[in-house]
Amino acid sequence: MKKIIVSGSSGLVGSKLVASLRDRYQIIPWTSSTDITDAGAVEAAIAQAGGAEAMVHLAAYTNVNGAFEQTDDKTGPAWRINVDGTDNIARACAQHGIYLIHLSTAFVFDGQKTDPYVETDTPSPIEWYGRTKYEAEKVVLREQAQKGASVILRIDQPFSTTPFKKVDTLWRIINGLRENSLYPQFTNHFFGPTYIEDLIKGIDFALRAQPVGVYHASNGESWTDYDFALAVKEILQLPGEVKAGDLETYLRSSARPYQRNTALNCERWRSVSDFAPRTIREAIGKVEME
Numbered sequence: 151m152k153k154i155i156v157s158g159s160s161g162l163v164g165s166k167l168v169a170s171l172r173d174r175y176q177i178i179p180w181t182s183s184t185d186i187t188d189a190g191a192v193e194a195a196i197a198q199a200g201g202a203e204a205m206v207h208l209a210a211y212t213n214v215n216g217a218f219e220q221t222d223d224k225t226g227p228a229w230r231i232n233v234d235g236t237d238n239i240a241r242a243c244a245q246h247g248i249y250l251i252h253l254s255t256a257f258v259f260d261g262q263k264t265d266p267y268v269e270t271d272t273p274s275p276i277e278w279y280g281r282t283k284y285e286a287e288k289v290v291l292r293e294q295a296q297k298g299a300s301v302i303l304r305i306d307q308p309f310s311t312t313p314f315k316k317v318d319t320l321w322r323i324i325n326g327l328r329e330n331s332l333y334p335q336f337t338n339h340f341f342g343p344t345y346i347e348d349l350i351k352g353i354d355f356a357l358r359a360q361p362v363g364v365y366h367a368s369n370g371e372s373w374t375d376y377d378f379a380l381a382v383k384e385i386l387q388l389p390g391e392v393k394a395g396d397l398e399t400y401l402r403s404s405a406r407p408y409q410r411n412t413a414l415n416c417e418r419w420r421s422v423s424d425f426a427p428r429t430i431r432e433a434i435g436k437v438e439m440e
């Protein structure tokens with residue numbers, strides 16, 4: 151079995167990935183006890199792993215509101231984990247000949263485009279989380295241009311059919327409908343939900359085929375929050391009301407800028423990968439309700 155390191159193995163994506171792929175790969179799981187902001191700790195952990203072929207880098211500071219409070223602070227955890235941590239990992243992987251799969255986000259874009267974003271669109275983040283993730287992409291590309299083999303996979307609002315301690319986009323809706331406490335859902339905000347089980351198939355493909363470059367690895371659909379919530383209610387036959395909300399009204403009272411559109415065009419990823427992702431409606435239908 152190929153030996154792979156998974157950083158962020160205790161997170162939303164990482165925990166599902168480890169559970170799905172542990173029969174096919176020898177996985178060395180890293181959590182924050184291997185602090186990626188410490189270059190020496192990263193180097194030592196890679197040496198201790200001994201002969202890993204690939205690294206799936208999922209460790210990140212993902213609290214977007216928390217990151218916003220750290221705006222311009224390069225000593226804060228968002229910059230230290232997302233930029234410095236990724237820099238340590240990208241350098242070490244390049245040095246040890248380890249193929250790197252780096253997860254990134256649609257938040258690198260400003261959200262002004264009306265169509266889904268393609269890989270050739272120029273990132274222009276509008277808040278600190280997106281900025282740190284864009285800087286992380288740059289350090290991965292810097293090593294890629296020198297000697298490192300790596301791929302950047304951008305996703306948007308990952309969700310799973312099973313609940314996790316960090317509540318994802320789908321389970322926030324399910325919980326809100328069950329309790330009839332769902333806040334109004336924007337009819338004019340667009341996103342491109344990523345079904346984690348399909349993302350894992352994509353990561354498995356990348357581990358086998360080792361593509362290089364930047365890919366949009368979501369499911370390729372564009373949804374409004376409102377339509378997504380209605381679909382969840384209908385497919386899972388949940389009680390509770392879905393009320394319409396207006397992004398423009400919300401933005402007038404929100405300090406943090408919010409991208410109007412983060413949907414991703416995934417045609418490039420589909421043209422190279424070897425699996426057919428499910429539709430979002432099919433994915434919602436896979437939910438296991440207790």
Ligand SMILES: NC(=O)c1ccc[n+]([C@@H]2O[C@H](COP(=O)([O-])OP(=O)(O)OC[C@H]3O[C@@H](n4cnc5c(N)ncnc54)[C@H](OP(=O)(O)O)[C@@H]3O)[C@@H](O)[C@H]2O)c1
Pocket residue numbers: 157158159160161162163164180181182183184185186187207208209210211212213231235253254255256283305306307308316
């Ligand atoms: N969730 C989203 O909405 C979203 C959207 C787009 C892209 N992404 C990207 O997808 C990837 C996975 O996100 P996720 O939602 O699965 O993350 P998550 O649930 O927030 O988990 C973060 C992971 O990073 C680890 N970590 C935090 N600080 C660390 C440090 N200093 N050193 C080493 N590890 C550290 C955590 O370990 P502990 O458990 O030990 O703290 C945890 O395993 C990230 O690159 C993220 O930017 C996520």
